[in-house]
Amino acid sequence: MGSILEQVATLDFQQQQFGGPAQPLDVPYLLLQDFLGVMASLLLVVMPMLSMGLYAEERKRGTLELLATSPITNWAVALGKLLAAVTFFLGMLLPIMAYEALIFATANPAMPVLVFLLSHLALVLLAAAVLSLGMFISSLTSSTILAAILTFGLALLLWVIEAVTANASGPLAEVLGQLSLLRHFKTLTQGIVDSGSLAIFATYIFLGIFLTAQSVETFRFQRS
Amino acid sequence: MNIGAAIGKSKFWRRLLWPGIGLAVAGLSAGVVSGQWGALPMVLIIAGLALVLFWLLLVATSQAFWRSRATQAGTNALIAVTAMVLILGLLNFLIARYPQRIDLTENQIFSLAPQSKAIVQGLEQPVRAYVFSPTKLPPVENVLKNYRELNSEKFSYEFVNPLQQPGLVQELGMKDPGDVILQVSEPAQDSPGSPGSIGGDRTQFVQNIQQETFSESKFTNALRRLARDQVEQIYFLDGHGEHRIEELSVAVSLLQDRGYESQPLNLAALLNQGQGIPEDASAIVVAGPQRGLLEPEVAALKAYLDQGGGLMLLIDPNTDPKLTPLLQEWGVNLDDRLIIDGSGGLGVDATGGVVGFGPTAPLVSRYGNHPITADFGSGNSLYPWPARSTCRRLPGSMPRPC
Numbered sequence: 094m095g096s097i098l099e100q101v102a103t104l105d106f107q108q109q110q111f112g113g114p115a116q117p118l119d120v121p122y123l124l125l126q127d128f129l130g131v132m133a134s135l136l137l138v139v140m141p142m143l144s145m146g147l148y149a150e151e152r153k154r155g156t157l158e159l160l161a162t163s164p165i166t167n168w169a170v171a172l173g174k175l176l177a178a179v180t181f182f183l184g185m186l187l188p189i190m191a192y193e194a195l196i197f198a199t200a201n202p203a204m205p206v207l208v209f210l211l212s213h214l215a216l217v218l219l220a221a222a223v224l225s226l227g228m229f230i231s232s233l234t235s236s237t238i239l240a241a242i243l244t245f246g247l248a249l250l251l252w253v254i255e256a257v258t259a260n261a262s263g264p265l266a267e268v269l270g271q272l273s274l275l276r277h278f279k280t281l282t283q284g285i286v287d288s289g290s291l292a293i294f295a296t297y298i299f300l301g302i303f304l305t306a307q308s309v310e311t312f313r314f315q316r317s
Numbered sequence: 318m319n320i321g322a323a324i325g326k327s328k329f330w331r332r333l334l335w336p337g338i339g340l341a342v343a344g345l346s347a348g349v350v351s352g353q354w355g356a357l358p359m360v361l362i363i364a365g366l367a368l369v370l371f372w373l374l375l376v377a378t379s380q381a382f383w384r385s386r387a388t389q390a391g392t393n394a395l396i397a398v399t400a401m402v403l404i405l406g407l408l409n410f411l412i413a414r415y416p417q418r419i420d421l422t423e424n425q426i427f428s429l430a431p432q433s434k435a436i437v438q439g440l441e442q443p444v445r446a447y448v449f450s451p452t453k454l455p456p457v458e459n460v461l462k463n464y465r466e467l468n469s470e471k472f473s474y475e476f477v478n479p480l481q482q483p484g485l486v487q488e489l490g491m492k493d494p495g496d497v498i499l500q501v502s503e504p505a506q507d508s509p510g511s512p513g514s515i516g517g518d519r520t521q522f523v524q525n526i527q528q529e530t531f532s533e534s535k536f537t538n539a540l541r542r543l544a545r546d547q548v549e550q551i552y553f554l555d556g557h558g559e560h561r562i563e564e565l566s567v568a569v570s571l572l573q574d575r576g577y578e579s580q581p582l583n584l585a586a587l588l589n590q591g592q593g594i595p596e597d598a599s600a601i602v603v604a605g606p607q608r609g610l611l612e613p614e615v616a617a618l619k620a621y622l623d624q625g626g627g628l629m630l631l632i633d634p635n636t637d638p639k640l641t642p643l644l645q646e647w648g649v650n651l652d653d654r655l656i657i658d659g660s661g662g663l664g665v666d667a668t669g670g671v672v673g674f675g676p677t678a679p680l681v682s683r684y685g686n687h688p689i690t691a692d693f694g695s696g697n698s699l700y701p702w703p704a705r706s707t708c709r710r711l712p713g714s715m716p717r718p719c
């Protein structure tokens with residue numbers, strides 16, 4: 094919020110100094126982006142906590158054997174666990190969205206509803222991607238704390254990988270930058286439906302479920 | 318007993334696998350980051366690979382390893398994961414290569430205007446945009462990316478750190494950090510001496526993004542100018558005892574370096590033939606007329622200014638260029654007295670002051686606050702035979718005359 098006021102002040106100062114027409118500034122839009130940026134950083138910490146117990150707890154209690162040998166496929170179990178975690182996250186997000194809607198309803202001219210919805214869809218996708226990868230990591234260990242820390246580390250890596258490649262150029266930087274969660278999250282929150290960004294999120298979510306299923310599958314035979 | 322020993326062994330060597338992988342990754346990243354595959358990365362990679370191979374050999378020689386179902390399941394999982402990662406990577410590569418975008422923002426702020434699209438798609442020669450900035454600026458890069466997506470064969474861009482590439486700075490004529498400069502590569506048959514040429518390439522300054530925000534319209538206009546292959550024309554008015562182009566050769570050649578062509582313009586003769594100021598005139602310079610301009614000429618200049626043209630007036634003292642009706646509209650009043658600089662160290666003395674041109678060529682290093690002089694900074698400039706002019710801001714006048 095403070096940064097937006099600063100921006101307005103700078104623009105006003107520039108206009109007085111150099112003349113020219115006043116530059117428009119879309120404050121609700123900037124507010125939404127700033128807010129979602131903060132929310133996304135919080136997700137980095139909160140999501141590993143949601144995902145850490147998904148499989149690690151089962152391992153610890155010895156109930157993973159039951160799950161692994163149950164008549165339902167590993168895929169279905171993993172998908173169910175992920176959906177449960179995402180639903181929990183949605184439960185946390187919805188009241189906040191209601192508050193946001195109250196604020197943005199006072200914006201004049203009105204804020205486009207589609208941008209609002211798309212940016213929150215991006216938030217849910219981001220959460221689901223981190224949860225999915227976290228679920229896989231959780232299935233590797235029986236220590237919940239270790240799972241949380243590793244998930245946080247992985248999410249942080251995928252988060253800052255863009256900063257590493259920001260000033261580099263070349264195909265390698267392009268590929269690494271494409272892996273960055275932050276970049277695609279930003280694209281979507283800006284109100285651009287980009288097929289590449291949606292595909293990356295879908296890939297992370299799918300990869301998480303797939304790896305979890307594989308990991309549980311190999312677990313079945315490890316004790317032989 | 319035997320089996321127990323084998324398990325103990327395999328547990329030990331299984332732990333040895335990870336340092337091997339770690340060393341190999343460290344070597345790879347050291348090589349990639351530094352860009353040189355010297356001794357250190359190679360030693361790390363070889364050591365890592367050796368550890369992994371050693372582990373493989375030891376594990377493979379134990380009979381229990383091959384018989385266990387865990388090995389089978391693990392191998393299956395490994396192959397499945399590798400295949401899946403490959404498939405997903407390829408899919409993402411294809412999608413990223415041919416992106417589909419829908420801009421949901423109200424003003425389509427992340428999409429290019431139709432004019433920009435038309436121009437970048439119609440480019441005939443490869444154009445490269447250089448942004449002189451030590452860091453990548455995501456908003457600017459996003460716009461440039463949009464341009465590139467439309468015509469990736471003819472348009473490319475690059476962020477250049479001016480401190481790291483001084484050669485490029487000189488070649489493209491960067492003045493300040495933050496400059497955006499376009500360069501078009503001419504086909505080989507073009508004459509190398511064409512205006513604004515640097516080894517057959519033409520450059521076009523767009524804007525400085527540190528002083529103002531990046532503007533798509535400015536960028537597109539610059540692209541259009543380059544694409545049209547049109548050199549900007551500056552006309553020097555003729556016919557009233559003005560300084561002729563030949564007398565201003567230094568200015569003319571400097572302008573030519575920046576991509577402007579200078580030509581004389583006898584406005585009265587053109588008006589006589591029923592023509593007006595040429596349409597390609599970017600600016601008109603009136604350099605020290607000794608006789609008054611004719612009324613139709615003043616009217617033509619006025620009309621030209623109203624269309625957004627540029628006019629530079631260099632008026633000597635004690636002359637009457639008869640431009641009052643034009644100047645009054647802008648709130649400028651000419652005064653035919655001569656300015657004499659009798660101040661400070663540049664004072665009136667026989668040697669002519671610091672510069673040696675005498676008191677009638679005052680040295681100026683402060684320019685007040687005006688867009689035209691904003692780039693001057695505190696540079697020195699000399700004005701021989703300056704006349705005095707006063708100006709006042711007219712109520713409701715469009716730009717700022719003074």
